[in-house]
Amino acid sequence: MHTGLLIKNATIYTEEKGNVQGSLLIENNKIKEINDQLEPSEGTEVIDGKGLNLIPGFIDGHIHGADGSDVMDATEAALDKMAAVLPAEGTTAFLATTITQSHHNIERALENVAAYHSKEGHAEVIGVHLEGPFIEKGKKGAQPEEHIVKPDMKLFQKWQSLSGNSIKTITMAPEHDQDGDFIRTLAESGINVSAGHTAAGFNGIKKAVENGLRQLTHLCNAMSGIHHRDIGAVGAGFQLEELRAELIADGIHVDPEMLELIYRNVGSDRLILITDAMRAKCLHAGDYELGGQPVTVTEDRAILADGTLAGSILKMDQGARQMLKLKNVTIRDVMEMASENPAKQLGIYDRKGSIREGKDADLLLTDDALNIRYTICRGAAAYKEED
Numbered sequence: 001m002h003t004g005l006l007i008k009n010a011t012i013y014t015e016e017k018g019n020v021q022g023s024l025l026i027e028n029n030k031i032k033e034i035n036d037q038l039e040p041s042e043g044t045e046v047i048d049g050k051g052l053n054l055i056p057g058f059i060d061g062h063i064h065g066a067d068g069s070d071v072m073d074a075t076e077a078a079l080d081k082m083a084a085v086l087p088a089e090g091t092t093a094f095l096a097t098t099i100t101q102s103h104h105n106i107e108r109a110l111e112n113v114a115a116y117h118s119k120e121g122h123a124e125v126i127g128v129h130l131e132g133p134f135i136e137k138g139k140k141g142a143q144p145e146e147h148i149v150k151p152d153m154k155l156f157q158k159w160q161s162l163s164g165n166s167i168k169t170i171t172m173a174p175e176h177d178q179d180g181d182f183i184r185t186l187a188e189s190g191i192n193v194s195a196g197h198t199a200a201g202f203n204g205i206k207k208a209v210e211n212g213l214r215q216l217t218h219l220c221n222a223m224s225g226i227h228h229r230d231i232g233a234v235g236a237g238f239q240l241e242e243l244r245a246e247l248i249a250d251g252i253h254v255d256p257e258m259l260e261l262i263y264r265n266v267g268s269d270r271l272i273l274i275t276d277a278m279r280a281k282c283l284h285a286g287d288y289e290l291g292g293q294p295v296t297v298t299e300d301r302a303i304l305a306d307g308t309l310a311g312s313i314l315k316m317d318q319g320a321r322q323m324l325k326l327k328n329v330t331i332r333d334v335m336e337m338a339s340e341n342p343a344k345q346l347g348i349y350d351r352k353g354s355i356r357e358g359k360d361a362d363l364l365l366t367d368d369a370l371n372i373r374y375t376i377c378r379g380a381a382a383y384k385e386e387d
Contacts (some may be wrong), residue, residue: 004045007054020034029380030360053365055335056355056362059346059352063097068279072109084119087122093352097131106130128169131171131196135197141222173198214243219237219266220234250300272338273334317372321370334370
């Protein structure tokens with residue numbers, strides 16, 4: 001157990017009191033106290049946050065891999081490697097995200113997460129995002145078509161059991177659940193149901209929302225776009241306030257001009273920043289794989305042989321800074337998109353996603369441009385920028 005860490009002289013972005021100048025005390029992995037009069041007791045480690053902002057750690061609700069490892073590797077070492085490298089980009093918690101694959105390979109990955117225990121000083125694995133295989137073939141993106149299947153509740157229940165009930169989000173195509181029973185049953189059990197890799201139009205998404213759909217997966221990518229006679233899934237994200245929407249803010253999956261349009265129409269209260277990163281993140285350009293498919297990685301993107309984007313190599317802090325460049329976007333707006341909204345969407349806002357006494361000490365010290373100086377994961381120092 002890591003105890004006794006005092007961060008002093010920082011601008012603290014608190015949940016309840018706005019921005020305050022002062023100090024924050026961490027004990028037993030939790031935020032113990034926020035006060036401008038705090039002094040360290042004997043044995044307490046001290047970090048001077050003078051000139052820096054103290055904000056909540058980022059939560060990446062959609063990430064497949066990093067630093068050469070992938071969730072589908074289905075090993076403790078793979079999750080360890082991802083969890084160890086992510087704090088450098090400000091990610092303190094994440095959903096281990098699967099891809100459409102054979103039932104056997106999905107089940108191995110789920111069993112691996114069920115058995116996994118997050119390590120001190122690493123980003124925390126807070127569950128699974130099951131992306132596919134219940135998706136639309138015509139919007140498969142980089143998901144292997146041969147493993148796509150129709151929604152199957154018995155199969156999902158088997159997988160949820162194998163995962164130790166760790167599946168928190170599922171990406172599926174709602175048009176393949178015509179009577180709404182699949183979505184309704186999942187939503188009633190507390191699963192965050194997200195429409196993605198879908199050809200559903202606006203009315204199809206609206207119907208799914210009535211059944212319990214509450215999210216869109218990587219807004220604009222692998223879904224029906226805006227047309228003047230059917231505003232599609234993208235337009236549903238703009239119009240339906242029940243929906244939050246994931247966003248890959250790398251300027252590649254969604255052009256900067258579209259990011260601006262999305263932000264103006266959806267707003268920080270309904271956007272969720274993600275990376276959708278694959279195993280090549282943090283590594284050099286070269287040849288890799290995703291879901292058993294060969295992927296070519298250049299300096300800024302990952303693509304299949306046919307040119308289809310194959311996830312990203314985006315880091316969370318890069319996405320955060322991309323959004324901060326937009327007109328009238330503040331650090332607090334970015335916090336909402338990268339920390340608060342994912343925590344609320346996953347039902348863990350009581351312990352993560354903001355800075356309040358009693359919550360997990362998942363914290364970032366940043367400059368005003370959101371460059372990461374320190375990352376604290378559950379009270380333990382996980383990253384420090386080199387001097």
